[in-house]
Structures are given as C-alpha cells and as structure tokens.
Amino acid sequence: MAADGTTLKSSLNRALRRQKLRALALIAPLLIFVLVTFIAPIADMLFRSVENQIVSETLPRTTAMLKDWDGDSGEIPSPETFEALYKDMFVAKERKLHTRLGSRLNYELTGVSSLFRKSGRKIEDMGEVYQDQFEDLDKFWKDSENWNALMGSADWLAAQNAWDPRSEAIQPAFEPNEQIAGILPETSATFQTFADFVQNEDEKNLAKQDPWALVYSALYNDLSAGADVSGYNGPGSAALKAAMAAVGDFETVDYPASFQEIDKDWHDIDVWQTIQTYSPDFTSGYFLNAVDMKKSPDGAEMRPENEQLYIKLFIRTLFMSLVITGSCILLGYPVGWILANLPARTANLLMILVLLPFWTSLLVRTSAWKVMLQQQGVINDTLVWLGVVADDSRLALINNQTGTIIAMTHILLPFMILPLYSVMKTIPPSYLRAAKSLGATNWTAFWRVYFPQSVPGIGAGSILVFILSIGYYITPELVGGTTGTFISNRIAYHISSSLNWGLAAALGAILLAVVLGLYWAYDRIVGIDNVKLGG
Amino acid sequence: MANTTNVDAFVEFERVQKSYDGENLVVKDLNLSMPKGEFLTMLGPSGSGKTTCLMMLAGFETATHGDIRLDGVSINNIPPHKRGIGMVFQNYALFPHMTVAENLSFPLEVRKMSRSDREAKIKRALDMVQMGDFAGRRPTQLSGGQQQRIALSRALVFEPELVLMDEPLGALDKQLRETLQFEITKLAHDLGITVVYVTHDQTEALTMSDRVAVFDDGRIQQLAPPDKLYEEPENSFVAQFIGENNTLEGIVKEIKNGVALVELDGGEIIDAKPVNVSSAGERTRVSIRPERVEYNKDRLSDDAHTLNAEVLEFVYMGDIFRTRLRVAGTDDFIIKTRNAPDVERLTPGQHIEIGWLPQDCRALDA
Numbered sequence A: 001m002a003a004d005g006t007t008l009k010s011s012l013n014r015a016l017r018r019q020k021l022r023a024l025a026l027i028a029p030l031l032i033f034v035l036v037t038f039i040a041p042i043a044d045m046l047f048r049s050v051e052n053q054i055v056s057e058t059l060p061r062t063t064a065m066l067k068d069w070d071g072d073s074g075e076i077p078s079p080e081t082f083e084a085l086y087k088d089m090f091v092a093k094e095r096k097l098h099t100r101l102g103s104r105l106n107y108e109l110t111g112v113s114s115l116f117r118k119s120g121r122k123i124e125d126m127g128e129v130y131q132d133q134f135e136d137l138d139k140f141w142k143d144s145e146n147w148n149a150l151m152g153s154a155d156w157l158a159a160q161n162a163w164d165p166r167s168e169a170i171q172p173a174f175e176p177n178e179q180i181a182g183i184l185p186e187t188s189a190t191f192q193t194f195a196d197f198v199q200n201e202d203e204k205n206l207a208k209q210d211p212w213a214l215v216y217s218a219l220y221n222d223l224s225a226g227a228d229v230s231g232y233n234g235p236g237s238a239a240l241k242a243a244m245a246a247v248g249d250f251e252t253v254d255y256p257a258s259f260q261e262i263d264k265d266w267h268d269i270d271v272w273q274t275i276q277t278y279s280p281d282f283t284s285g286y287f288l289n290a291v292d293m294k295k296s297p298d299g300a301e302m303r304p305e306n307e308q309l310y311i312k313l314f315i316r317t318l319f320m321s322l323v324i325t326g327s328c329i330l331l332g333y334p335v336g337w338i339l340a341n342l343p344a345r346t347a348n349l350l351m352i353l354v355l356l357p358f359w360t361s362l363l364v365r366t367s368a369w370k371v372m373l374q375q376q377g378v379i380n381d382t383l384v385w386l387g388v389v390a391d392d393s394r395l396a397l398i399n400n401q402t403g404t405i406i407a408m409t410h411i412l413l414p415f416m417i418l419p420l421y422s423v424m425k426t427i428p429p430s431y432l433r434a435a436k437s438l439g440a441t442n443w444t445a446f447w448r449v450y451f452p453q454s455v456p457g458i459g460a461g462s463i464l465v466f467i468l469s470i471g472y473y474i475t476p477e478l479v480g481g482t483t484g485t486f487i488s489n490r491i492a493y494h495i496s497s498s499l500n501w502g503l504a505a506a507l508g509a510i511l512l513a514v515v516l517g518l519y520w521a522y523d524r525i526v527g528i529d530n531v532k533l534g535g
Numbered sequence B: 001m002a003n004t005t006n007v008d009a010f011v012e013f014e015r016v017q018k019s020y021d022g023e024n025l026v027v028k029d030l031n032l033s034m035p036k037g038e039f040l041t042m043l044g045p046s047g048s049g050k051t052t053c054l055m056m057l058a059g060f061e062t063a064t065h066g067d068i069r070l071d072g073v074s075i076n077n078i079p080p081h082k083r084g085i086g087m088v089f090q091n092y093a094l095f096p097h098m099t100v101a102e103n104l105s106f107p108l109e110v111r112k113m114s115r116s117d118r119e120a121k122i123k124r125a126l127d128m129v130q131m132g133d134f135a136g137r138r139p140t141q142l143s144g145g146q147q148q149r150i151a152l153s154r155a156l157v158f159e160p161e162l163v164l165m166d167e168p169l170g171a172l173d174k175q176l177r178e179t180l181q182f183e184i185t186k187l188a189h190d191l192g193i194t195v196v197y198v199t200h201d202q203t204e205a206l207t208m209s210d211r212v213a214v215f216d217d218g219r220i221q222q223l224a225p226p227d228k229l230y231e232e233p234e235n236s237f238v239a240q241f242i243g244e245n246n247t248l249e250g251i252v253k254e255i256k257n258g259v260a261l262v263e264l265d266g267g268e269i270i271d272a273k274p275v276n277v278s279s280a281g282e283r284t285r286v287s288i289r290p291e292r293v294e295y296n297k298d299r300l301s302d303d304a305h306t307l308n309a310e311v312l313e314f315v316y317m318g319d320i321f322r323t324r325l326r327v328a329g330t331d332d333f334i335i336k337t338r339n340a341p342d343v344e345r346l347t348p349g350q351h352i353e354i355g356w357l358p359q360d361c362r363a364l365d366a
Ligand SMILES: Nc1ncnc2c1ncn2[C@@H]1O[C@H](COP(=O)(O)OP(=O)(O)O)[C@@H](O)[C@H]1O
Pocket: B020, B021, B026, B044, B045, B046, B047, B048, B049, B050, B051, B052, B053
C-alpha cells in the first residue's frame, strides 16, 4: 500500500499513464499521417481485391432476375430477364456506366466489352418502338412539360415553374404525384430515375428534357397491365385515358429477339453465366485470376495452359529475389568485414563510397546499367576486346533475367553492407584471437566463431534486400525485358494500363501475404531476435 | 641487464622492439627470461606496452626486431594457433553463441580429441574453478566473476604449459578480484604452469607474483620479486609507482661508508643510501616509505640528521595513523604509524622532528 491508501500498482499506473499519453501525443502526427496516407489507401486497395459491386449496381434488375436462372439448363434466360437487361442497360448507357461494366466483365470473358459497347449504342432504338406509338397517338406525349405536369406533384410543379434557370438558385428536386404513383407505379419510378438523372447528374432543366424512351416502355407496361386510370382527373387525364384505350393494339417489343438482333452473343449462355457468376457484391474472382484460376459454374478451375501467367511470375519473382539476396551476401560480406576491421578513418572514407549510390537517382543508376550491359555496351566491348567472347556472339546481358539480377544486386548492395558492417563492428577482435590461441586455424576461427556471430547481420541484410527486391519495379521494368520482369511490373500494368485494379489489388495482397509468410518462417527458423541492424 | 641465452629459460625475450607506425617504438629493447613454472607479472601504467608484449608472445603481433623464444625455440615464425599458449582476455572473450561446455570443448575439438576424452577434460576443468554446474549455460547468463572463471578454465582445459592473462580481473569489483587473485595463484602453482600476467594494479602484482616486471615507456624498469621491488626500488619511477612514497630532491654532498649525505634544495642535510648515485655533486631524488619515517627521538641514533616538520593533517585509520606534514618545502610528506599504546597521536599545527635509518632512505636518479 502506498502512503495515501491506494495500492502501489494503481499509483504506479497513474504515474505511467501520463508518460504514455505524452509519448502518444508525440507520435500522434506521424501516426495520423501514416494512417491517412498509407494504411487507409492500402486497406482500400485490399478491399478492391474482393469488391465487385459494379455488376449488381449497374444491372440491379437483371442480376435480381438471374438469381433464379439455372445456367446448366442450356436455356437462355426468360424474356423478363431480357426486359430487365433492357432497362438496366438503358439507364447505364445514359449514365455512361455500361462500358465500365463491359471492361470489368471482359476480364472474365473476352468479348463482353465490345458486346456492351455495341449494345449501348443501339439500346435507344429498342425503346423507341413504344415512344413512337405514343407520340403518334397524341402530340401530348411529345412535350416534356406535359410529362412533368402528369408525373410531378402540384407543389413541385409550382416550384419548378417559378424557378429561374439563369439564377443561382438550385433546381427544385422532382417530387412524384402520389396518385399517379399509385396508378402507374413503374412509370412513376422510371420517371423519378430519369428526373434524378437530369437534375443531379446531367444538371439540366427538367422542363426542357424529353423523357427517356424507357419511360414510354414503362408507361406501356403499366397500361397494358391494366392500370386503373378512370379515377384520375389531373393534368393530362384525357391523353392518359385515350392511351389506355389504345395500348391494346400497340406493336410490342420482343426483347430476346431485339437483343439477338444487336448481337447474337446475347443468346450465348456463357455471357449470361458470367453475369450471373459475378452478380454477388463480393467475389473471389480476382484472387482466382491472380493464381491462374477462374470461376466456372462448377467452382474454381485452372485456366488453360496458354493463359497461365501469374504463378510463373510469382515463382520467378521469388527465385530472382533469392538470387539477388545471395549475390548481395557474397559480394557484401567481404566488404563489411574489411570495413569493420579497418581503422576508423579509412573505414569512414570507404563507407562514403558504399553510400555514394544513395546520392544518385535510382533511375540514373539503372540507365547507366543499360549503357553498360547492352550488346554494343561497355562490358561486351571490353570482353570482345579482351578476346573472351567473339564479336558475333556478344553476351545478352540486358532485357533478360541476367540484366535484372546484375542491376538489382548493385542497387541493393548497400542495404546488405550496412547491417553487416554495423553487426561486424560489434564483434570484438578478441574473439578471433581467443579462438586462435585455443588452437583454431584462421578458417576454423572464422567459421566457428566469427561467422555465427555475424549471422544476425546477414539476416537483417537478407530480409532488407529480399523484401525490397520482391517488390521492386523500376529496375526490372527498365532492364528486365520480358523474361526479367517481376510481379510488381504486372501489378503496375494493371494499375495504369489495363485498369484492372481488382486484379492488381489481389496480386498485391498475395505478394503481401507471401512476404509476411516468409517473415514468419524466418522468425521460426532463425528467430527475429537474431536480426540486428547494429550494436 | 642483457640476457644471453639461458639454458633454464622457458620464455625468453631478447632485444625485442616493436613499433606500430614505423616511427615510435612502443617496446624498446625488451630482455626477459623466465624459468618454467614462474608466475611473472607485467605491471605498468596504461600505454606502457604490456599488452603489446603479451600479443607478441601469443603471436598476434610480430616483433619488429629481436627474438622471442619458447622452450629454447624461436617462435617468431610460428602462427598463434600452433604455439599452444593459453590466453585469458580482459573482456573474457567467451564465445557468446556457445554454451560454457561448448566453449571449453572448442580447443579440444580443434585438437581432434575423442568425445569421451573431451567430456572428462571439460568436467575436470570446470570443477577446477568450481563451475561444474554451469556447463549448459550461455556466457551471457553468467556474472562477470563466473565468466572469468570459465575463461580461465577454457585457457587451461587443453593443458598449455604457458598461460597469458591480460588484466583478467580488471572489470571485477574489489572483493571478487581478491578471491580470484588467490584462486588463480593457487591454480597456477598446483598445475605447475608458467604464467605471464598483465595488470596495472600494483596490489594485484605484489600479492600474486613470483616476480614483477615494472614497465614504463616501453622498457622494463625493474624486474624483481615483490618484496625487493617495494623495499629496494632501483629508480625513482619504481619507487613512485609501487606503494606510497615520499620524495625529496637535492644534491649529493658526499658518499662515505655506504651513506650519502644529501643537501636538499632548501639547504637541509639528510642521510641516504646511494642507489643510483655514485659521486658528489649529482642531483638526486631520495625516496622514503611513509612507514619508515620516525618522529620518536628515542628510536633514532644520536648522530642521525633530522628535519623539522609541521603537522598539517592527522587521519585516524584504525590500524594505522596517517599524518601529513610540511617538510623541506613540500606539503605532502606522509608518515604512517602503527596504532599502538605507546605511540603519540599528533595534532595539526604541532612541530616535530623527523628522521630515519640511512638504509631506508634511497638516493635515486633525479
Ligand atoms: N594496434 C595498434 N596500433 C597502433 N598502436 C597501438 C596498437 N596497439 C597499441 N598501440 C599503442 O602502443 C602503446 C602501448 O599499448 P599497449 O601495449 O596496449 O599498452 P598497455 O597494455 O600497457 O596499456 C600505446 O601507446 C598504444 O596507443
């Protein structure tokens, strides 16, 4: 018990809490910075590797219909599904989202992208069948003002009419007429979508915009389904009642046939299966893709041999990183040893030489290697001049694995030398002397006494070099050609060229998992306590 | 002092010189000869070249000039691992990645000894330093004293005839140091090994050694058994360095019957034993041990020269009294008196007369 009766532990905790809070306050700026600029984007990126809302968001009605469709039956989906696709596609086309979805689904099935683009161009014509018939029936249906009067509530209509489009004021948001919404539910809902789009996304005056063809289709659907228009006496009631009487004779649209007319692929089961497979909000598709597999109706399966790419690339990345790490150990160990055993003045001077590369841009160093390693480059010229290789069989040192390994070993070497040096510096020379005085030869003394104590430096250097090289991008990109590139180059390609961010995220996540796994294995085998960056 | 080849000598340095930079000699003309079984200590201030000598003997440094012989054979060209010399380092130099038993096993393994032999020898070597229970520990799990014991037993486990120790107890506290000093001496005598021991602690040197070599400025200033070193320093460096010492400076007036008459710089005359002076007129430093100074007139001979002194400080230290005096112009003349019933306790400000037997006061080099 402390003097004031509280337990010693709690008063100690109180004393420590202030210290902890102060420490937290000191690191808070960095913590926030890292969270906002580093952790959050990474989390977002990782989320993208499983996120797949684009299908269900762009084609909500179609994906809902497809839930009950059995692709194995060999039958194309029902006409209602095609109608749902028409509606989804129409809205998507207006909002210019259909090409994005096309690109997304094209990752899974080639050809979908062009199918969607083509369908988007022609979808308008499909709805105009009803629009034309309504407009032929009555001029009333041609005028957007009439539509607004019919579909909108009285309050909104008054506000909209009072609104001056040239003023700064915001356009009054459309409100549906409750009675019409009851009578013509689909038309009202579709018009609402249209109005929202015009007012919010297009930012045009709703009074001046003719409704989408889709709205006419919806009106036809409502009326032909037997809407009870008799009780309605508001604006346009006469035209509505006339239309009600006429729709029975209207020419109808055969959606499956119309889609087939646009592109016969719409009657291809594979297209529909792909849409169905990717309807859920989350997908393992990107990850499967990243390990050369794909989703099929019977679960995951390997892609055909000629489409396999990523596993090979992962293995190549790991293998080359290991080779680079090994070369760095071989080249760096003797240098570290020399540095650690020289008098401080000389060692500092040489240390500057080791650090010199850090003062030169990475790009410059890599480009220099391009000059060095070319077929007509410095190294080949020298070898030819020395007569080591014949002029007509110059070595291919660049745009292949050799080029990447040479250039990256050079670039990452300081990361090996520095930890080796600082660990070796802490090994007193008296250990070697003791070993020799005990009868060990130079080699035994080194191998049994010095080397084991330098292992933490090798460990630290290897982890640094390996992890840096496994994610390296610039150097393999510049000197790796096609056979010497890493997985990161592929990730970069999907980020910036193919725009398949989901796949890039999945590849990145796998890379992260591999690194963490190796780190864990390293900890189990060598022990992370055995890693020292110095003292 | 130059030694010609000595048939009994086990370790010999002959005219050995060493320079690291090619300009300054760190070791200048070292001559030393040790018989088998001797415990010899190199004592000297830091930087006087002791470690360098030891390293040359172990083979980690090469002499720039001269010859080092072991058992009559010149070892200048024999690499360290073939010399068979055991070594104990100040920082212990126990291999941190090996257990105690593995550390001890190392010299036996490199000698390709069989497993059973190794185990027997390791056990014996550990028991020798009372560390039998610690075979499985890592060096970092041991205290400093325990580590030093292991280092010692590792240096002994392969039964070398010569063991070198470079300030092995320097990092330990006083009490542990004293225990280990005793243990090391006992072990060395029991095993009959020859030991070259380096220290800068004079008590350690005096209590442990058969002979002590006092180093300064790359030379052996005096090589003698401890008692001789203390009582009969051959020059003023040794007198100053070993034990507490009072120094007075002056000029030799005459030397007669083995007694030198020295006129101090203040004009006072004293008696001294001529050691490093041979003729009248030479400058000299006389050295008197504090416990040999007498102020009780009854104990001095009638014709002894005395000096007037003023008591400046009196310290009661239990077994002895330590008094600081002003004598012949110096303020730090110390005398030590045994605490006995008949001894007068001085008080500061008191004026007394001091004197000594001529043979206790040594006239050395200036
Ligand atoms: N490896 C070395 N290189 C250069 N000078 C050294 C080296 N080792 C010791 N010296 C110098 O030699 C002198 C004697 O050193 P040392 O033998 O270690 O003395 P001690 O052990 O008596 O303290 C010192 O002046 C020291 O600076």
